[in-house]
Amino acid sequence: METRELRYFVTVAEELHFSRAAERLGIAQPPLSRAIAQLERRLGVTLLDRDRRGVALTDAGQVLLDEARAILDATAAAARRTRRAAAGTNRLTLVTKAGAGHELLQKLLDAHAAEPDAAEIDVVLCGLGDQARMLRDGRADAALMQRPFDSLAGLDSEDLLTEQQVAILPAGHPLTMRTALTMAEIGDVPGLPVARWPRPDGTYEPGPGPEIHDQSQLAQLIALGHTMAVLCASSRSWLWGAHAAVPVTDAPHVTTVLAWLPDNRSRAVAGLVRTATRL
Template sequence: MEIRELQYFVAVAEELHFGKAAERLDIAQPALSRSIAQLERRLDVTLLERTSRKVALTEAGGVLLAEARSILSAVAAAERRTQEAAQKSPRVVLAVKTGTAGDLLAKVLDAYRAEPDAAEVELLLCEAHQHQRLLLSGQADVALLHLPFDPADGLDTEVLFTERQVAVLPTSHPLAGRAQVRSAEVAGLPDLPMARWSRPDGSYPDGPGPEVHNLGQIFQLIALGRATVVVPESAAVDLRRDLVTVPVVDAAPVTTVIAWPAQSRQRAVADLVRVATRV
């Protein structure tokens, strides 16, 4: 299989429409159709079921889509890291979820900066569940993840710390003065529905709460009395004055890890990981 064929197949598999995929790739639709048909003949399998109304992935097509994404991500990562290896000044891209790990991040960066051969660290702020894709595609070299919420397949990790979870509430709410609450109490609030975070595939669970992408957004909604959320305690360190946190005693603990692609051989990444685990 050729890289170009995989790129074409991924476009069709994601769009499930040959016309839209051709526009995305900036090629003619007949050429795209011929390329997919040639790929199916070479593999001797049907990758896409085509009718006059829709295009659907077969089971074999679903397998190839996952594999092709992984291959294309690895190729992109190899290109970027090879180019960076030729630069005189090494650089490490660290992906961090917006609004999280502020205190830890500052300590890690300060400690790493003091290393004799420290590389330049570029921060890449991202939304929930984006870290894995950024690492595997080569857009980031290392990331801070929160387990079990962030996917970590294909990544190596080192544990930094484990913490409890807290509910974030308006200071005026009846539960705001409690020493602790239980998950069922927070989830059952009729006036403050639980905010809904996106899943790794971009979809949202069903529920009455608003769809959210980052902590800044959810904190504003909570202050307006529109939602509540349960988050790791460190995510609410710099909380605005009109909000308060209450420990959720039966919520599963959250473990913060530093993660990097399993195939990474960058000395700067290894040094940053070593410093982070020490801090």
């Protein structure tokens, strides 16, 4: 299979419409249809069901879609890493989700900068759950992630900090007078539902709480008294005067880790990992 064919197939599978896919790819529809048909003949399977109602993925097509995305990400990552190696610059990209504990990040950056021949670090802020994807497609060399929220499958990691969780509430709410709360108490507060975070596939668990897309949205909704959230204790660093934090005694502890791909041979990444190990 050629990467061009896989790119064509992924686009059709995402659009489920040949005309829109052809427009997105910048080609005419007939050669796109021929390329997909040739791919199906080569594999000996039907990837797409086509009828008057439209286009739908078969079970085989869903499998190839998942595999093709991984292949295209890997080829893009290989190109990025190759160009970076050819440039010969002593720098790396560290990705972390926006709103993650900046005190720990600053401590890591300061400790690393004090090392002899330390690499320059570009910090990139990402959305929820994007770190692993950016590591695998070559946009990042290392990532700050949180267990148990982020999946570390297929990654190497070094633990940096383990901390309890706290409930972030609107200031002045009766629960802010408490010294501690439990998960059961948090889940049964009239008029103050718990915010819902996206799952790895981008969907949300059903529930009354608002769907959260980023930290700014969450902070605003809590301040307005429309929701609450359970976050790691270091989240106190970004609280406004309109927020309050109360420890949640039975919430699972959160461990922030430095993660990287196990086959990474970058000296810059190795230096950052050594710093993290000492921390």
